Each structure stands twice: as C-alpha cells, then as structure tokens.
Amino acid sequence: MTLNESNSTEGPVEWFPGLQTAACIFYSIILLVGITGNVLVIIIVTKYRDMRNATNLLLANLSMADLFHLLFCTADGYQHLYGRDKHRLGTFMCSFSPFVQNMTSTCSVLTIMAISYERYVAICQPLKTSSLQLTLFQTLPTAIFFWIISCLISIPFYIYSNTGFALATYNETIVTCFTHFPSSWGNEYLISCTLCLYLLIFLMLCYWHFSICCILFNREALLRDNTIVTRYRRQVAQLLIVIIITFFILILPHKIWAFIQQRLSVEEFFQMGFHRHSFIIISTRSLLYLNSAINPLLYSIMSTKFRQSFFLLCDDCRRSTKGQRLGTVFFSREYVGRQITYGNGNGGDGTISITGKISYQQPNIGQFQEKKSLLAKIVSTPITGTPPMDVTKSSYSESGI
Numbered sequence: 001m002t003l004n005e006s007n008s009t010e011g012p013v014e015w016f017p018g019l020q021t022a023a024c025i026f027y028s029i030i031l032l033v034g035i036t037g038n039v040l041v042i043i044i045v046t047k048y049r050d051m052r053n054a055t056n057l058l059l060a061n062l063s064m065a066d067l068f069h070l071l072f073c074t075a076d077g078y079q080h081l082y083g084r085d086k087h088r089l090g091t092f093m094c095s096f097s098p099f100v101q102n103m104t105s106t107c108s109v110l111t112i113m114a115i116s117y118e119r120y121v122a123i124c125q126p127l128k129t130s131s132l133q134l135t136l137f138q139t140l141p142t143a144i145f146f147w148i149i150s151c152l153i154s155i156p157f158y159i160y161s162n163t164g165f166a167l168a169t170y171n172e173t174i175v176t177c178f179t180h181f182p183s184s185w186g187n188e189y190l191i192s193c194t195l196c197l198y199l200l201i202f203l204m205l206c207y208w209h210f211s212i213c214c215i216l217f218n219r220e221a222l223l224r225d226n227t228i229v230t231r232y233r234r235q236v237a238q239l240l241i242v243i244i245i246t247f248f249i250l251i252l253p254h255k256i257w258a259f260i261q262q263r264l265s266v267e268e269f270f271q272m273g274f275h276r277h278s279f280i281i282i283s284t285r286s287l288l289y290l291n292s293a294i295n296p297l298l299y300s301i302m303s304t305k306f307r308q309s310f311f312l313l314c315d316d317c318r319r320s321t322k323g324q325r326l327g328t329v330f331f332s333r334e335y336v337g338r339q340i341t342y343g344n345g346n347g348g349d350g351t352i353s354i355t356g357k358i359s360y361q362q363p364n365i366g367q368f369q370e371k372k373s374l375l376a377k378i379v380s381t382p383i384t385g386t387p388p389m390d391v392t393k394s395s396y397s398e399s400g401i
Contacts, residue, residue, distance in 0.1 A: 020081050023282050027077050030289045034070045037296025038063040044309045051309060054139045055115055055236065059299070061143040062111045066292035069104040073097055077285050080278075087177040091163050094177035099158035104292075105251055106150040106197070112247060113201050114142060116240060120208040123215055123233060153193050156181065181262065190259050198248070198255065205244050212237050239302045243295060250291035254284040 045051050045060040075089060076097055087094060161179040181189060216234050257280060299306040 019278075019282070023081055023286070024078065026286055027074060027081075027289065030286075030293045031070055031074050033297075034066060034289070034293025037293065038067040038070070040310065040313065041296050041299060041306075042067075044306070044313055047313070048309055051305065054118055057139045058111050058115045058118075058143065059295075061146070062108055062115075062295060065104040065107045065111065066295060068100060069292045070289065072100040073104075074289060077282075077289065080281060080285075086174045087163055089177075094163050095158045095161045098161045098179055099154050101288075102157050102194075103147075103150045103154040105255075106153050106193075107146050108247065109198060109201050110146040110149065111143070112240075112244060113204065114146070116205050116208045116244070119233075119236060119240065120212060123237075124208075124211045153197075156189060179262075186262060190262060194255050195259065198252065202244075202248055209237065209241055209244070213241075235303065239298065242298055242302065246294055246298070247291060250287040250294070254288045257284050 041063040042060050045056050075093070079086075079088060089097070157179060160181050161177065163175050163177050165173050165175060180186075216230065216237055300310055301307075
C-alpha cells in the first residue's frame with residue numbers, strides 16, 4: 001500500500017454534514033486544554049520542592065511526552081480535515097510527525113511502567129534493597145534512558161515516511177505523505193515494537209497493581225490501617241490505575257488501525273470508501289489526542305496535592321500581578337506548643353500551653369514577626385513572683401495529602 005491516509009472513491013470528495021466542523025472544534029479544545037494542563041504540571045513539579053519526588057517527576061516526564069505529541073502531531077489532524085488529501089507540511093514534517101508520534105507513545109508507556117514498578121516495590125516489597133528502588137537521584141537518568149530507547153525504536157518511522165505523488169479522487173495528481181515499511185520485516189517490526197511491547201507492559205502493570213490492591217484495599221487494611229501514609233498510597237494507586245486504563249483504551253485503537261492499514265492492499269483500501277476511512281481516521285486520532293490531554297485533568301481530580309498545587313500556582317500568579325511579595329509555600333500543617341511551668345505562692349504548680357499554627361496560606365511577614373515578639377515577651381515574663389520558669393517545647397507535623 002502506497003497511501004497512508006488517503007483513499008479513492010468514484011464520486012467527488014464529500015464529508016458528512018458537520019463532521020469537519022465538529023472534528024475541528026474537538027481538536028482545538030483538546031489542543032488548548034492539553035497544552036495548558038501539561039505545562040502546568042511541569043511548572044508545578046519543578047516550582048514546588050514538596051512535589052519533587054520520584055513519582056511526580058516521572059509524571060512530569062509523562063506530561064512532557066504528551067506536550068510534544070500535541071505540538072508536533074495535531075497538525076496532521078487539521079490537514080486531513082481541510083487539505084483534501086494533500087500534504088502541505090513539507091517533507092520534513094512528513095517524516096518527523098510519525099516519528100514523534102511513535103516516540104512519545106513509547107516513552108509514555110515506559111514511564112507508566114517505571115511509576116508502577118516504583119509503587120510496587122515501595123508497597124509490596126519494602127524490605128528490598130534500595131538499589132532496586134527508583135530514588136529521586138535515579139529519576140532523571142531513567143527518564144533520559146526512556147527517551148533514548150523511544151527514539152531508537154521510532155527511527156524506522158522517520159526513515160520510511162516519505163512524500164509521493166498519487167491520483168486523487170477528483171482526477172488530480174497530488175502530493176501525499178505515506179509510511180511504507182519493507183515487506184521483509186515491516187510486519188514483524190510493527191508487531192514486536194508496538195503490539196507486543198504494549199501488551200507485555202500491560203500484563204506487567206496488571207500484576208503489579210493487583211498486588212498493590214491486595215495489600216492496600218483488603219478488608220483488614222481498610223478497617224485498621226488508616227494512617228496518612230496509607231491514605232496517600234491508596235490515592236496514588238487509584239490515580240495510576242485510572243491513568244493506565246485510559247492510556248490503553250485511548251491509544252490502542254490507533255495502534256491497531258496502523259497495523260491493519262499496513263496489511264491492506266490498494267484495492268481493499270479503496271473499497272473502504274471515503275466516508276468510512278475518514279471516520280476511522282478521525283475517531284482514532286481523536287482518542288489519541290485525548291490521551292495526551294486527559295492526564296492533567298485526572299491529576300487535579302484524583303490527587304489532593306496536585307489540586308492544591310494548582311490553586312497555589314494560580315494564587316501565586318494573581319499575587320505576582322499585583323506586585324505582592326511571594327513567601328514560602330507550606331504543604332503541611334505544623335503546630336508548635338510551648339508549656340510554661342510556674343509555681344504560685346501557696347506551693348501549687350500549674351502549666352500554661354501556648355500554641356501557634358502555620359496554615360497553607362502565604363504568611364504575612366509583618367504579622368508573623370509581631371506575633372513572634374509578643375510570644376517571646378509572654379515566655380520571658382514571670383506569671384508570679386516565683387523562681388524562673390521552666391520552658392519546654394514540643395512540636396509535631398501533620399502531612400498534607
């Protein structure tokens with residue numbers, strides 16, 4: 001087959017009424033939401049120190065892959081809608097766009113695999129040696145390694161995607177872009193590097209998350225173990241399960257269609273008809289683009305820390321526009337209690353507890369200094385005319401999720 005996404009019909013090219021407009025609006029919404037959401041995820045993870053753990057850094061790497069896909073691959077969708085099967089993006093984009101599309105999807109599935117394995121080791125095998133766990137310092141080399149592997153796997157798409165001349169349905173010779181692998185190894189490459197890779201990783205993910213659910217969501221754990229750390233782990237596990245399900249549901253139709261399309265003969269391809277072929281292309285591409293835009297929405301809905309970080313980032317932007325000074329962002333509530341021991345004239349003893357609270361809001365530096373000085377005066381002033389007081393401090397921290 002010499003054509004990748006063009007076909008021939010006996011009559012003139014006609015779309016279903018409203019299909020072009022609806023698809024264009026849907027592509028535009030996905031492009032706007034996806035770029036904005038993925039950029040916000042990357043900014044949040046890099047801006048706030050509390051968000052810089054191994055899992056969140058890998059999620060930022062996943063957002064970077066989705067961002068690249070939206071920036072370099074959605075142009076093909078618009079071109080298919082309004083280009084009348086003509087390739088207008090040049091020879092470089094004809095080779096680069098399929099390369100980026102396959103590279104980003106491969107990097108995404110490898111990143112999801114790394115996140116799931118890190119959670120599996122942390123929850124199911126906590127006594128395993130730290131060398132097998134994905135630490136914060138190993139995250140950046142791991143992400144770079146995933147990008148290198150994805151580039152190597154996707155190089156054939158760059159080499160064998162070319163422009164060529166073809167006869168259009170309206171009796172005009174046009175320039176089209178097509179991907180044609182050699183028949184000697186093309187099918188084996190697509191099967192091994194796409195379907196087998198995704199299916200193998202999917203089976204591994206199913207095993208890891210089944211083991212995680214058996215530990216975190218069994219009846220005994222739900223009734224007895226309800227600590228902050230356990231609640232956080234359950235929340236992350238639920239988020240990852242939803243990400244995995246949506247990823248494979250949205251990306252597999254496009255991968256399966258690409259494999260089927262390579263095996264179709266020219267006659268079978270033309271017999272599909274323009275309407276059927278265009279509907280399949282728009283449907284699979286819509287799901288593929290949606291996969292690159294939906295993850296930030298899932299983070300904000302299912303993760304409390306990401307949702308709070310989104311609000312904090314918006315608040316920081318609002319304050320910066322007004323010229324206000326930005327302070328330190330706290331992701332935990334910290335209570336500091338001071339017990340003051342004193343004695344009265346009758347020989348009795350007593351204690352006074354003074355507690356201060358630091359909230360999630362941006363601290364007012366002036367009020368903070370004033371309260372600190374007042375607290376120091378209270379501590380240094382004797383309650384009665386008795387010997388000096390014995391002041392002890394105790395503090396504890398409640399982590400936010």
